[in-house]
Amino acid sequence: MPAQPDVVLVLADDMGFSDIGCYGGEVATPNLDRLAAYGVRMSQFYNTARCSPSRASLMTGLHPHQTGIGILNYDDAPDGYPGTLNDRCVTIAEVLGAAGYGTYLSGKWHMSSDLHTPNDAWPTRRGFDEFYGTLEGAGSYYSTRTLTRNETNIEAETADPDFYYTDAISDNAVRFVRGHHAERADDPLFLYLAYTAPHWPLHARAEDVARYAGRFDEGWDVLRGQRMRRLTESGVLDRGWALSDRDPAVPAWEATADHDWQAARMAVYAAQIDRMDQGIGRVLDALEESGRLANTLFVFLSDNGGCAEEMPVETVHEFITGFVAFDETTRAGEPVRPGNTPAITPGGEDTYATYGREWANLSNTPFREYKHWVHEGGISTPLIAHWPAGLGTEPRIVHAPHQLPDVLATVLELTGASYPDRYEGRDVLPPEGISMLPTWRGGQPPERSLYWEHEGNAAVRRGRWKLVRKYPGEWELYDIDADRTELHDRAAEYPDVVADLAADYQRWADRCGVLPREQVLALYERRGRALPQ
Numbered sequence: 001m002p003a004q005p006d007v008v009l010v011l012a013d014d015m016g017f018s019d020i021g022c023y024g025g026e027v028a029t030p031n032l033d034r035l036a037a038y039g040v041r042m043s044q045f046y047n048t049a050r051c052s053p054s055r056a057s058l059m060t061g062l063h064p065h066q067t068g069i070g071i072l073n074y075d076d077a078p079d080g081y082p083g084t085l086n087d088r089c090v091t092i093a094e095v096l097g098a099a100g101y102g103t104y105l106s107g108k109w110h111m112s113s114d115l116h117t118p119n120d121a122w123p124t125r126r127g128f129d130e131f132y133g134t135l136e137g138a139g140s141y142y143s144t145r146t147l148t149r150n151e152t153n154i155e156a157e158t159a160d161p162d163f164y165y166t167d168a169i170s171d172n173a174v175r176f177v178r179g180h181h182a183e184r185a186d187d188p189l190f191l192y193l194a195y196t197a198p199h200w201p202l203h204a205r206a207e208d209v210a211r212y213a214g215r216f217d218e219g220w221d222v223l224r225g226q227r228m229r230r231l232t233e234s235g236v237l238d239r240g241w242a243l244s245d246r247d248p249a250v251p252a253w254e255a256t257a258d259h260d261w262q263a264a265r266m267a268v269y270a271a272q273i274d275r276m277d278q279g280i281g282r283v284l285d286a287l288e289e290s291g292r293l294a295n296t297l298f299v300f301l302s303d304n305g306g307c308a309e310e311m312p313v314e315t316v317h318e319f320i321t322g323f324v325a326f327d328e329t330t331r332a333g334e335p336v337r338p339g340n341t342p343a344i345t346p347g348g349e350d351t352y353a354t355y356g357r358e359w360a361n362l363s364n365t366p367f368r369e370y371k372h373w374v375h376e377g378g379i380s381t382p383l384i385a386h387w388p389a390g391l392g393t394e395p396r397i398v399h400a401p402h403q404l405p406d407v408l409a410t411v412l413e414l415t416g417a418s419y420p421d422r423y424e425g426r427d428v429l430p431p432e433g434i435s436m437l438p439t440w441r442g443g444q445p446p447e448r449s450l451y452w453e454h455e456g457n458a459a460v461r462r463g464r465w466k467l468v469r470k471y472p473g474e475w476e477l478y479d480i481d482a483d484r485t486e487l488h489d490r491a492a493e494y495p496d497v498v499a500d501l502a503a504d505y506q507r508w509a510d511r512c513g514v515l516p517r518e519q520v521l522a523l524y525e526r527r528g529r530a531l532p533q
Contacts, residue, residue: 004188006296013199016306016363023382024230031281038393039386046403049378049454054303060089061408061431075113084113085121093127099417104176107169107194110137118151132172139324141165141203142349170279177286198272200354202346208271216263219253220362227365243366244485261342265355268347297387305378306363308370313339374452374459405433456517460505467501
């Protein structure tokens, strides 16, 4: 076995802070719970509020705007973001590959604006020895577009009636561990396992959905309270923080019609996470059987908070096709019925739906807001870190704040890999993060500012204070130590703090290439294009 630790990064897609069992949720996640029971849970780890930017930041240790991906993988150059990994960054795979690691990716990439022609932003050209997965984001779990092995399209494999993308991601990750890397077992391994679960559409195997029959019948109001109690009793959240009010746009459960349909939506979402956890269990088994698990840093997190995007039947086609190619029929030729309506029970291949704002409000318990926004509900993720050889097996909850660029810094410290000043003849930006190893081992990180921007929504956090705005609104100021659920805006009381943090944010935005939102909006208007939702 290699002396250097193996590294496995597992990323869920559009999953809220409190969905999994060890973070207070109702979803059965025994494998993730097992990792948490013998590892670290972080209560204040932050992503960047959206799919592509979070992936870019995770992979490069930079802020997403520095990598060319400020919104999604859409090419808006030269006036906007290129939407594709640029040549000023290096990926974890490139750094670890140069340090002798075997590097593997199974799942969603979503960091190239060209989904069909291999280019310098494809995984195989950004350090991965083997790639199985998709170039686009979202899409059907049964008839999966842009499915690729290395640089060859293999969409034909989805014709198998038993094909289900979450299982395929897990199965190929297991093959990388047991097969490809077995040929170089003395070398360390890096595996990036990037699920699309539980991103819409709500597609799940019937046997998984059946396990959640009746589980959500009490409705989002009761379940939010139950999650909050479990989170505080477990020590993940401070008992002094109040549960945020139900979203004003969400009706009370008792005032909601179609309870059966509503509960069925959440049951399918839960089943998607359940199936992902089953696959994670198979990967853990493969690592354990090969004798690698004890010296593997295994990290699990989500790319953004729960997703409140709706699919009204009246506009559903415009919404879907703004992101992905949409198949009007199933593989068997049956019509696909898109949209959120009680007339359509989701889950099967012939449906295409989301779970909506109501259940996203539950997923993000106890926080406000959702994917897209940088209030706590949009950027707070569960993070589990398990590494027996380096962290021991005593369970710990870490409350110090960290964010995505810190993942690369942590990997650099624990592997001893060198980050280059130049890579393949080009200058690259220095990484932005700090290692989390000292924090995981009981220390405190140095005081610093954390930053976010997405679609004009912006925030900076330094110490107890967080300055945040929802575009095009005004700055709000929260004392996160006393009020992590952001219920009491203190901006009027502390104008000097607002001014100081706003100036800090602007220096960061200028340095990291954050485009003014007005510039992006003008670009789309000139080109007559709809804005990415």
